Amino acid sequence: MPSLGRLHLITDTRPGRDALAVLAAVLPVAHPELVVQVRAEDAVTDREAYELTCRVLARCRPYGVTCLVNDRLHVALAAGAAGGHVGAEDLPVAAARQVLGPQAVLGATAREPVSAAEAVAAGASYLGVGPCHATTTKDGLPPAIGVAGVRAVVEAVAVPVIAIGGVTAADVPGLRAAGVYGVAVVGALSAAADPAHAAAELVRALTC
Numbered sequence: 001m002p003s004l005g006r007l008h009l010i011t012d013t014r015p016g017r018d019a020l021a022v023l024a025a026v027l028p029v030a031h032p033e034l035v036v037q038v039r040a041e042d043a044v045t046d047r048e049a050y051e052l053t054c055r056v057l058a059r060c061r062p063y064g065v066t067c068l069v070n071d072r073l074h075v076a077l078a079a080g081a082a083g084g085h086v087g088a089e090d091l092p093v094a095a096a097r098q099v100l101g102p103q104a105v106l107g108a109t110a111r112e113p114v115s116a117a118e119a120v121a122a123g124a125s126y127l128g129v130g131p132c133h134a135t136t137t138k139d140g141l142p143p144a145i146g147v148a149g150v151r152a153v154v155e156a157v158a159v160p161v162i163a164i165g166g167v168t169a170a171d172v173p174g175l176r177a178a179g180v181y182g183v184a185v186v187g188a189l190s191a192a193a194d195p196a197h198a199a200a201e202l203v204r205a206l207t208c
Contacts, residue, residue, distance in 0.1 A: 004105065004126055005033040005066065006182030006206040007199065008162055011056065012190035013041050019052070022195045023059055030199040031063035033206060037085055037107075037184070039070035046075060053079040066105065073099045085109070085128060097123030111145050113156035120157050128184055129153045131165025132175070135187070141165070147178050154179035169198070172205035182206060 007030055011019040023036065038056050040049040049072055057079060060067045069076035069084045073096060076084040083105030086096045093108045100106055108124035110116035116127055131144045144165060154161045160181035167175070167183045175183060183206065192198035 003066065004160055004181070005035045007033045007202050008035045008037055008128075008164075008182060008184035009189055009199075010037045010039045010070070010164075010184055010186045011052070012186050013039070013044055013052070017190050019190070020055060020059070022190050023056060025195040026189060026199040027059060027063050027065065029196050030203050031065050033182075033203050034063075034199075035066045035068065036060055037068045037070050038075075038081070039186075040072070046072065049075050050079055053081060057081065068105055068107065076100070076104075083107070083125070093119045093122035093124050107162070110153055111142065111149065113152050116153045116157050120159050124159060126160040126162055126181070127153065127157060128162050128164050129180075130163055130167075132163045132171070133166030135166040147174050150175065150180060151178035169201040169205045172202065176206070 009026060013019055036056055038053045040052060053069055053075055057067050066082045069081050071090050073084045083100055085107035086093060087109040097106055106123060106125045107128050108119040110119055110127045110129055119127060129150050131141050132150055134144050150163050162182045162184050163175045163180045164184040167185055168188050172183060189195045189198055
């Protein structure tokens with residue numbers, strides 16, 4: 001199974017954002033700890049998601065960076081990504097594991113200990129836990145669970161926990177103290193004036 005970095009960059013395909021430009025800026029400074037998760041908006045077609053994934057894979061390959069696809073597991077398989085990530089409204093974790101096979105990286109979203117443990121038992125390689133803080137990146141999210149909520153999940157499972165939801169470099173020390181393995185970000189990089197600098201700060205906080 002591919003190694004799992006501590007900084008997960010989720011692509012931002014909203015209007016006005018350039019996911020590939022952000023990735024190009026971040027890769028040179030963050031690649032030892034970087035995982036890229038291709039997440040396409042609902043309005044993006046499977047064909048467009050596939051083409052984006054192929055472009056992301058082409059940029060990640062020289063750096064040895066693991067690339068996953070959010071929700072669309074068929075796109076992950078077709079493009080040759082290392083695996084995928086499923087949320088609460090996607091395929092059940094056990095079904096996703098059947099689709100991807102035993103060697104793929106499979107992330108699952110969780111926000112409390114019971115469902116987190118169930119996801120791991122069903123085959124999740126890691127858990128994306130949150131939203132940690134309020135965020136406007138994605139619509140329809142449940143209330144933030146805070147650092148205490150993330151810690152409760154960490155204590156319930158034995159796989160890496162990746163905190164997500166409004167996370168910045170300033171939040172990382174507290175999250176690391178709560179036991180998280182890493183963080184997943186969208187706006188912290190896609191909305192940054194200098195994505196490379198923002199990524200370097202995140203990596204420094206995650207590895208110090």
